[in-house]
Amino acid sequence: MSPHPSWCAGGHRCALGEHRADPVIVALPGLGRVALTRVRAADGREHAEVRLTVALAAAEPHARRQLLALTNHLTHVLQLATRASARPATGVHDGPSA
Structure with a gap:
């Protein structure tokens, strides 16, 4: 190790x-x-x-909508993270844009 x-x-x-x-x-x-x-x-x-x-919401239709929204948002997060990791290292932090 x-x-x-x-x-x-x-x-x-x-x-x-x-x-x-x-x-x-x-x-x-x-x-x-x-x-x-x-x-x-x-x-x-x-x-x-x-x-x-x-x-999750107690009512089934609301819980399903939450899960769908969560899936969509997590897909977006993964896309952003993958895009960021594919950039060449520059040694410069490019923080959030204004």
């Missing part, structure tokens, strides 16, 4: 040749929770692991 990177949480989180950071948790009471974890796989490739928990 390679040496732990500076962001690696170490301990029991690192297993099967991968390194894992402590998760960043964002919780919005009554709405949901997101846990974002940086991971370096055994082959050296890094990725973000995202676990999302969303409160």
Whole structure:
């Protein structure tokens, strides 16, 4: 196993040749929770692991609409993230545009 990177949480989180950071948790009471974890796989490739928990409406038609909206928004997030990872590294942070 390679040496732990500076962001690696170490301990029991690192297993099967991968390194894992402590998760960043964002919780919005009554709405949901997101846990974002940086991971370096055994082959050296890094990725973000995202676990999302969303409160669904009690009424079935509303819950289905929520799930459809969630699927559409997550598709957009994946497209944005993929586009960003395909850019060549410039060393310059291109933060959000105004």
